[in-house]
Amino acid sequence: MEIFHIDEDIRKSDTLPSSFYREREWFERSISEIWEKCWIFIGNNTDQAPVGTLTPMVLLPDVLNEPVVLSTDSDGEVYCLSNVCTHRGKLVVSSSCSGQRILRCGYHGRCFRLNGTFKSMPEFDQTENFPTERDHLKQLPLATFFPLYFTSINPLASFATFIQPMLDRVSFLPLHTLTFNPDASKDFDVRAHWALYVDNYLEGFHIPFVHPALNQAIEFEKYEYHLFEWGNLQIGVAADDEPYFNTPKGHVDEGKKIYAYYFWIFPNLMFNFYPWGLSLNVVEPKGHKMTVVKFRSYYFEGTSFDREKNQLDVTELEDEEVVESVQMGMQGRYYNRGRYSVNMEINVHHFHRIISNLLNKQKD
Ligand code: FES
Ligand SMILES: [Fe+2]
Incomplete structure (x- = not known):
């Protein structure tokens, strides 16, 4: 694998090499260096309210393939647990259920409390030095951002470190009233490497060329870019007659x-705050050439929005077309690396710096 360097000085730097987007080896390396270390969106608190609710899921299927289960105990406390039985590895919970008092493995009857600690096991009285710590279901960290849940296998930094700069900026909004709206949520398949989708998201440079309707709604000259440690921000300023925030x-x-x-949190979370609420986009790789982008809508109390009118779908399809075209371009023999616009691509450069720092670390 070719080692790549992204210069700290955007004026001197090249972009990521096409091999990064094209080669399976880089994708595989990113599993341990990126995906095991980031915060992963795992759903909303509305799915998990009552005591004894168990919700099994797999973290990033096709990438991490980590089976976990959300469990709510009798105090209403929610846990994110490994869903792999500590006896011989069967999945403990196979489908969502509620009103449970324990987690019972269906293979040989091992039982765990709702917080994952070992409770009982038949036919084990002669087994020595049993049970021990490793017989509990492993607890993963569970982080919340209002109604949204996140977890991580081995986080690079605390969830608060990742999101605090965003929270500082938007705390004037009625975030505690955000309510998930499943009807205004959907998934999009994109035939491209996940990082190409992120690259495209991180600049407004393409708006006049790719998004004619959005271009009418914002003042392109006033578009802003801001960086923070594990994410960055773009600000679109409203054109006349368009809705806007009262700061x-x-x-x-x-x-x-x-x-x-438009907040991006490394590596794949996009929090887009509008006057009506939050559009969360989660970019999930399905392999090195396939990505699913999950759009999840949350309204502030007393607001609603019309998807058609809001143009989110139109903008999304315009972005998909361009990103899939870039994926084709990455196969070309005559392209390797590009350069950055200092005015327009600082957020893209920031993303590439984080990637190169993480993936090249053990090679220095
Ligand atoms: S694998 Fe769970 S009890 Fe045996
Ligand atoms: Fe776009």
């Missing part, structure tokens, strides 16, 4: 007519 007095964006805040 409070003393807010860093006071006086600006903000059409949308």
